[in-house]
Amino acid sequence: MTTDSAPRRDPGVSTAYAVSPDSGEHWTAEGAWRVADGIFRIPLPLPMDGLRAINVYVIETDDGLTLVDGGWAIPVARELLERCLKDVGYGFGDLRRFLVTHVHRDHFTMATVLGHELGIDVALGADEKPALDLLNNIEDLTRNPFVDVLVSAGAREVAAQWVRMDEHREAPDMSVWAYPDTWLEGDHEIPVGRRTLDAVHTPGHTPGHFVFAEREAGLLFAGDHVLPTITPSIGFTMPAAEQPLGDFMASLTKVRGLPDLTILPAHGPVAPSSHARVDELLEHHERRLADSLALMGAATVTAHDVAQGLGWTRHETPFGELDVFSQGMAAMETKAHLELLVARGQAAREETPEGVLFRAQEA
Structure with missing residues (x-):
């Protein structure tokens, strides 16, 4: 229900071979890579073939660390996050807040597990609440909610095969779908130590997706909204959105109205120009x-x-x-x-x- 794995058709550089300029290595290479003064990128593994890793960003402040996204709540990712933080002089006790770009499990679940374990703030877009409501009342669902969407798309046989796949799937661990502490609503500024991030609502990939722009440093924490080598899945949300592609393209245009920023994506290498990439995605x-x-x-x-x-x-x-x-x-x-x-x-x-x-x- 909340994966980023999707078929994509995009003429950009292959993610499989993309080197990130901060590390000089493949973007998934293990480490805490400094992308700017006081900001590290930590790629964490994902248990899927389509996407190998997610980038979690660590922002240093005088009071501790703010993380943009948290990774997927699996033991290997948690252990790697702890090890990489240690390599740059920190530990879980230094975490103060998670800013989560959207509700998909590779972004949200580690954040909510660590956030509630450590008693620190987890912030998520308010328009993700309907998805969390569904997940937290999963016993009321009689079948996979995407079945109706597939039937409406004319993919009845595919829907039947999804139902058969569900019969062999373990029930989800609901502890990883706890509600956040803070709901992000509308465009607004968020102080992070001496920095100011512009929280920009960018629905499309999910209804409550947010990006975080630090104009002074010229950085865009882009989540899955602006990815440098692939296009995010569209239409794979529950409850279903009326115009997910229209929302996504409008949000791209909105981000195009910001200054041209360095892209700090959730998946793929750091990339130099948000304007250039938005233009490619719209085209x-x-x-x-x-x-x-x-x-x-x-x-x-x-x-x-x-x-x-x-x-x-x-x-x-x-x-x-x-x-x-x-x-x-x-x-x-x-x-x-x-x-x-x-x-x-x-x-x-x-x-x-x-x-x-x-x-x-x-x-």
Whole structure:
């Protein structure tokens, strides 16, 4: 329900080979890498094939440490975080606050576990509360909430396979989904020692996503909103958002209005220009919208139909060669693109028992 693994199609440099300038090594290399005065980047491992690590950022203050994101609450990540902090003279006792960019488990769960264990503040976007409400009332769910989204995308067989996968999945550990101490609402300033971070609400990847900009130092703690080598998944949220791609592109435009900042991403290497990367991401999705519209042609189609005609990952992998989880992600992401075409007046939609049907509108 809260993973960042998704099929991606992005012409940028491959994440698999990306070297980060702060370390001079592959961006996942173990260590506490100094990205700026008083700021370290610590890559922590993830238990998935699609994404190998998440960058947690450590900000020094006279009173202790503020961390941007926390990592996935697994023992190997916790042990590595503690070891890397020790290497630069700190320990868990020096932690004072977590600023979490969004609710996905690789960002939130270690933060909430350590935050509640150590009695320190954990801050998260207020629009992530509906997702946490679902997770904290999971016994009331009769089935995976993404099944309905997949059915609406016309991916009924994929939905059935997701249900079968759930039958073999262990119940989630609810201790990692405790509510935060502070809800972030609207754009506002956050003092972090002598620094001032602009907390900027950037819905799209998730409804409550935030980035944190330090204008004076020229830095953008970008979470999953602006990633240097991949595009974040869109449409994979619960409860489902009405226009996740529209929200994401509007948030990109919002960040484009900030000064040009060095990107400190959650996944991938430190990158030099938020403006350049935002422009690439917007162009990528405009191409994807055009491709989706062209594939609709004069037919009435589902998102699943269109997804099967698109290439996925940077290798343009055919839909049929994706694993079943990635096929579901692809269908949901394609539906987000078709819904934006409807909002732009380029397509029409009709809800049916077989899913939402789309058709192109005449220009």
